Amino acid sequence: MKSILTRRFPPEIKAPINPVYGEPIKKIYLGETYHGPTQPLFVPYSSFLRHALIVGSTGSGKTTTASRIATELSKYSKVIVVDWNGEYLGLLNSGIHYRVSSSNPVPIVGDDVEEVVNVFEEVLSLTPPQAFILEKALGNRVPESLTEVLDRIEESVEDSRWFLESKLSLLRKLSTISKPKYAKVFERRGVSRFLKLLVSSEGPMIADVSSLSDSTARKLASLFVLKLAEYLKLRRLVKNDLHLVVDEVHNLIGMNEGFLSRLHAEVRKLGIGLVIITQSPSIISKGILTNTNIKVVHTLKSREDIELISRSLGLYQYDVANLIARLEVGEALIDYTGLTKPALVRIEPPT
Ligand SMILES: Nc1ncnc2c1ncn2[C@@H]1O[C@H](COP(=O)(O)OP(=O)(O)OP(=O)(O)O)[C@@H](O)[C@H]1O
Ligand SMILES: [Mg+2]
The missing domain is CATH 3.40.50.300 (P-loop containing nucleotide triphosphate hydrolases)
Structure with a gap:
């Protein structure tokens, strides 16, 4: 030294x-x-x-x-x-x-859906339309798990072309964490x-x-x-x-x-x-x-x-x-x- x-x-x-x-x-x-x-x-x-x-x-x-x-x-x-x-x-x-891990999960929490969406926005660098679709899919209930987030997006109904395109690009962004091994890691x-x-x-x-x-x-x-x-x-x-x-x-x-x-x-x-x-x-x-x-x-x-x-x-x-x-x-x-x-x-x- x-x-x-x-x-x-x-x-x-x-x-x-x-x-x-x-x-x-x-x-x-x-x-x-x-x-x-x-x-x-x-x-x-x-x-x-x-x-x-x-x-x-x-x-x-x-x-x-x-x-x-x-x-x-x-x-x-x-x-x-x-x-x-x-x-x-x-x-x-x-x-x-x-x-x-799945034995020590991390819950998806937030005071409301907007807070949850903000976390996903930050992590996935969502565009405004993607964040909008996520918020709309979640409605007004904070999801119990990551699986529920993915299901709700999948189920959301596309009523226009831009919505469909943004929904698909949102799902692409989520694809790295939508693997089965993470399903039980993010749970209430x-x-x-x-x-x-x-x-x-x-x-x-x-x-x-x-x-x-x-x-x-x-x-x-x-x-x-x-x-x-x-x-x-x-x-x-x-x-x-x-x-x-x-x-x-x-x-x-x-x-x-x-x-x-x-x-x-x-x-x-x-x-x-x-x-x-x-x-x-x-x-x-x-x-x-x-x-x-x-x-x-x-x-x-x-x-x-x-x-x-x-x-x-x-x-x-x-x-x-x-x-x-x-x-x-x-x-x-x-x-x-x-x-x-x-x-x-x-x-x-x-x-
Ligand atoms: N205060 C200290 N006294 C003695 N050794 C230290 C001290 N601080 C760090 N070291 C030694 O220096 C090395 C690097 O330390 P440390 O991992 O804390 O650095 P770091 O800045 O966090 O590094 P990184 O940027 O890789 O995260 C380690 O081997 C550690 O033991
Ligand atoms: Mg360090």
Whole structure:
């Protein structure tokens, strides 16, 4: 490892002090500061209810940092990790592994049909006519299963040529997930099973979607896990705060990222905090960047990403860009409301 003495630190980063005077009762330990006096960095638990973002290029330490955060948060609240690659089981030493499959289904949930349609729109990039046909086919009843969604579309009556064409193209888009192996993966019975395990879980609950071989099925499962979390809080079926750790978020959202923006803006009032992780900060909307309280920046290599993130920290200048580009694996520049200046921290992996 390169000696930190050989690295230059811009003046903005000269105060890696934890400003939380007197220790907050609920605090999240992330690691130790390494520029200036070494001291533990604790982020107040409550800050996580105003959302967190972890960015960094491939292999920079994002998932390890997210595992530390998930472990710490689960001391005070419920935590669901949406695990795209199936990595968290090996990183977390407590919790429940919900490996999404026909034995561990994900329900299709939403407050109304429009919300369900929005998820399909996001996952399948539906055109407006396709979304219209789906909404019309579903009527005003949230479907019990993916099979029911497909049946209702098949049964919908075409009264014009454009309707027939759009219906066929909608069914083509759904063809990857209309395979028999997925029929029992998306079913209403997932609500009670998931809830029972979540409520009894001592540590984070890992919603592992990696066993679904098709990326469309993985996306659908990931987004419906997020919808389920919102649904459970909305109906007060989960009393505790709930934190959603969403890794590889760039795999889940389309370029318009409507789903994520809405979730980000609306769930806080339900007592849900989001921890969003991505290697591509440029896909994150300005609204999300501005309204995310905690930012954990691992090394970034693309100039565009560095510029974007430094600006969001209010720090853009050559020295800072250089610093972000040179962070070692597991090192991060951390900022949150309450910290007088961003701190350089060596993240401690979960033990
Ligand atoms: N804080 C840390 N301390 C020590 N080693 C670390 C730390 N963070 C990450 N590593 C090591 O670096 C490697 C990559 O870590 P990790 O998987 O967390 O990175 P990532 O940014 O999530 O990668 P990817 O972009 O592939 O998802 C792993 O071998 C991990 O053990
Ligand atoms: Mg990772």
